[in-house]
Amino acid sequence: MILIGNELLSGRVQDANLHYLAGELWDLGCPVTRVLIVRDIVDEIAEATRTMSDLHRWVFTTGGIGPTHDDVTIEGVARAFDTKVIGHRGLEKRLREHFGERITEAHLRMARIPEGAVLTGADPEAWPTVRMKNVFIFAGIPAILRRKFPEIREELRSAPIFRETLFFRTAEAVIADTLHGAAQRFPDIEIGSYPQTGGEADTVQVTLEGADQERLRKAVVFLEQITADIERIR
Amino acid sequence: MILIGNELLSGRVQDANLHYLAGELWDLGCPVTRVLIVRDIVDEIAEATRTMSDLHRWVFTTGGIGPTHDDVTIEGVARAFDTKVIGHRGLEKRLREHFGERITEAHLRMARIPEGAVLTGADPEAWPTVRMKNVFIFAGIPAILRRKFPEIREELRSAPIFRETLFFRTAEAVIADTLHGAAQRFPDIEIGSYPQTGGEADTVQVTLEGADQERLRKAVVFLEQITADIERIR
Known part of the structure; x- marks a missing residue:
């Protein structure tokens, strides 16, 4: 643009x-x-x-x-x-x-x-x-x-991209290494981390995006497993 | 940026x-x-x-x-x-x-x-x-x-820039030639024209910007004179 x-x-x-x-x-x-x-x-x-x-x-x-x-x-x-x-x-x-x-x-x-x-x-x-x-x-x-x-x-329509979003109640630094591990394991999935400000406690929005819906689903399951000890929101 | x-x-x-x-x-x-x-x-x-x-x-x-x-x-x-x-x-x-x-x-x-x-x-x-x-x-x-x-x-502070803003109740096309004339007469003054949408009637916001406050003042007076037949707002 x-x-x-x-x-x-x-x-x-x-x-x-x-x-x-x-x-x-x-x-x-x-x-x-x-x-x-x-x-x-x-x-x-x-x-x-x-x-x-x-x-x-x-x-x-x-x-x-x-x-x-x-x-x-x-x-x-x-x-x-x-x-x-x-x-x-x-x-x-x-x-x-x-x-x-x-x-x-x-x-x-x-x-x-x-x-x-x-x-x-x-x-x-x-x-x-x-x-x-x-x-x-x-x-x-x-x-x-x-x-x-x-x-x-x-x-303009092309092949779709898919996105999943997870919200964690934690500081970004606490979850950073875990996200890095997931990003290395799923190089075809783009994993973004966005600290949310303004609320009472630290929260982090994590987005996963990719063209292959099945791979995206696997990345989400993987991330859910390795973050099982971190509180989720929504 | x-x-x-x-x-x-x-x-x-x-x-x-x-x-x-x-x-x-x-x-x-x-x-x-x-x-x-x-x-x-x-x-x-x-x-x-x-x-x-x-x-x-x-x-x-x-x-x-x-x-x-x-x-x-x-x-x-x-x-x-x-x-x-x-x-x-x-x-x-x-x-x-x-x-x-x-x-x-x-x-x-x-x-x-x-x-x-x-x-x-x-x-x-x-x-x-x-x-x-x-x-x-x-x-x-x-x-x-x-x-x-x-x-x-x-x-970062540098020499200031000055700005004046006029609002006209008219369509942009009606005032376009007049603004062009003012822009040619005052090449050191940047004249911008912004139609405002959403209101009941056509209005145009006109901005004049320049580093020389005296020249800016002259450009505003000139523009006011050549637009005397167009209704102003504010």
């Missing part, structure tokens, strides 16, 4: 898109492995897009889409692929139908796409999502992302 | 550190310009640290600090600088004093630092923050970051 916007980097706005999209993509078997957050600067967006597009199966950008001068994501993605920005005839037509005589140059900026991009989205009546090669371009407004992403999600 | 942790990328946990630290650093005149979010993988942390350390004045990592096998930030930062991980004698001594006979190898992992790192923090009684060259290493637990960052913040 590439999150685009000065407001995220200046602390003015708390990003709400990573958490949503990362969860959705995880559920689709298509987990996020890296995120970049960059400013509304064409060259920075271009460099981030180029790097991420080369390294990853899919890239998702959020932010920098809109009618104002600081909305430069389309330019940035176009530059990443050494192509130019064009006005899409079909999108311009829809904007003209919608706004009629009130239409401005600013409105028409919404119809710009990198040359060679395709329009995706299951519903032909809905405003499409722009995809340039393996880069999906989304708006930064959380409500819009949550409306648009479901329209393309089935294009 | 480099945020480290599989849990941020799988959508299990909403990051709460970027928003806090970005706001603090902005207030110190030391704005964040780029963020990377990477997995708990030594090589990925090392590569991110190397890149960011080369490009930026300061780098802040959060996450991956702790006693368990998936806490590998110290290894990652050490590898970024081609150095090894050592146990810091003074920190080990403090841990032994604190835990006494209950101390484990997992506890002692908390005393590991990259060789050549320095311990910082204003309060000699408090647990220090580790800095390796220009990289400050923080825990990922939000409450801990909020306790530790203030101890080093005065090391």
